Amino acid sequence: MTEQATHDRSFEVLHAVRVKGLTTDAVLADFLGVAEDGLAPHTGPLLEAGLLLRREGRFAGHTLTPAGKEAAAEQLATDAETSAAAPALTALYDAFLPVNGDFKRLCERWQVRDGQPNDHTDAAHDQAVFADLHTLHDGFAPVLRGEDLPARIRRYADRLDGALARIDSGETGAFARPMNNSYHDIWMELHEDLIVSGGRVRDAHDEG
Template sequence: MTTELRVLQALRLKGRATPQDVAAAAGVPAERLEPVLAELGAAGHCEQARDRFKLTKPGRAHLEDLLARERTAVDQAALAAAYHEFDAHNSAFKQLVTDWQLKDGTTPNDHTDAEYDAKIVTRLAELHAGFAPLVDTLVGLAPRLEPYPARFGAALAKVEAGEHTWLARPMIDSYHTVWFELHEDLIGLAGLSRADEAAAGRAE
């Protein structure tokens, strides 16, 4: 069930995804992913449009059933404590992304000030160092989350190497993209809704 669930959830989070996107998000090697996508397609749970795949309505319903079963196996008290800890990191990360996009809270950052950007990258590395142990804890609570440490690490490495689009650019596996998807997974694992979390100021 774990591979099927990982692939279906990756498709939900990505929307319309290439096999490469799904493989990275699900932590499934490409050679294993192809037959899984074929089986899901044959079952009517996903469909292909050119080089991309997406969930079908029956696939979304099947995914909800799998996620509900997964929740019953997760220590909800421990997850609630971890989610509370995540919330503090989430606030810091949202501020970091705001500062990356806006200087002084109002001026769009055109990224011509290398010193300013370097300070944000340093903050991201520091945030990552403090956040990584929590991600490991979350993986221990829900093993399906196992791809996240490597995904965060890969995005950070690219940012630190000067590829700054990997900090917050959508449509790639940027640090922000991975963060958003982890948050979505935590909301689901806790049996919450994004609408409720947004109303409480805990969701983007």
């Protein structure tokens, strides 16, 4: 692996943890597009450098140290791929906001039915929500595959594909269960990535 490739992977690791916060091995591997058992070469040097902190226990994963937060911000500011994609990232952000509003309403329909918490006993209701999620996904996922976008942004399309496939296989928690690499988890990461990559500060306008 070349020095430049090593730097690029270091940036991607730090950026992923910056976007996600506490990042499990499964999520970090998914973000990077590598096998979970292949993470060590990418995380080890950053742990040794004091940029990452490893947490164990029920919610095991990696977080950024204060030095890691500084490094992640500095590397994003100087990342050539992100800089070159600035116009495409702005266009994607503008396209994302109205769809984000639609997605939030879908999540509300999944979680609440007739003003009460959805107990998921109405299969027709849940299937209608899933059908609308497919429609939203089919319309927006291709936008994430734009060739002028950074590779890390394009990977969100594959990750959302994977979450949708899990839903279709019967894993309903893959829709909106927190800390489950669910569709909702990945969508939130995408939203944060677009805000951070565009140098924005989250406000009411960002909610779509």
